[in-house]
Amino acid sequence: MIGVLDSYALLAFFERESGYEKVKSLFSSAVENNHNLLMSSVNYGEVYYIVLREYGAEKAREIEAVIKTLPLDIVDVDINLAREAGAIKAHYRLSYADCFSAALAKMKKAEVITGDKEFECLKDVVKVFWI
Secondary structure: OOEEEOHHHHHHHHHOOOOHHHHHHHHHHHHHOOOOEEEEHHHHHHHHHHHHHHHOHHHHHHHHHHHHHOOEEEEOOOHHHHHHHHHHHHHOOOOHHHHHHHHHHHHHOOEEEEOOHHHHHHOOOOEEEEO
């Protein structure tokens, strides 16, 4: 399975909230199978700003260092990904950042890994792995 982490899933992992064990298991599986999970750079930025706002700069730097050790590839946004995210945003009630997770999953024929109920509206667009 190719998996695309939404910020919700990565934050649940870091904060050991509901879904933590599932995300931890996905990371373990990624290491075992030598196949990294994906996350768009927009969603990475979302995680960064939330940690920075809620916990400060030192914690944000710590989280960045940990992210670099995870089996996670951060995918930069190009024109194609931006266009796909824009098309999703135009047709569904979803935050703009979430549209990038969905667009990346759609383009990679992957599953969005999330616990964010906003993704329920996309059941006919992308597969969702619920944490």
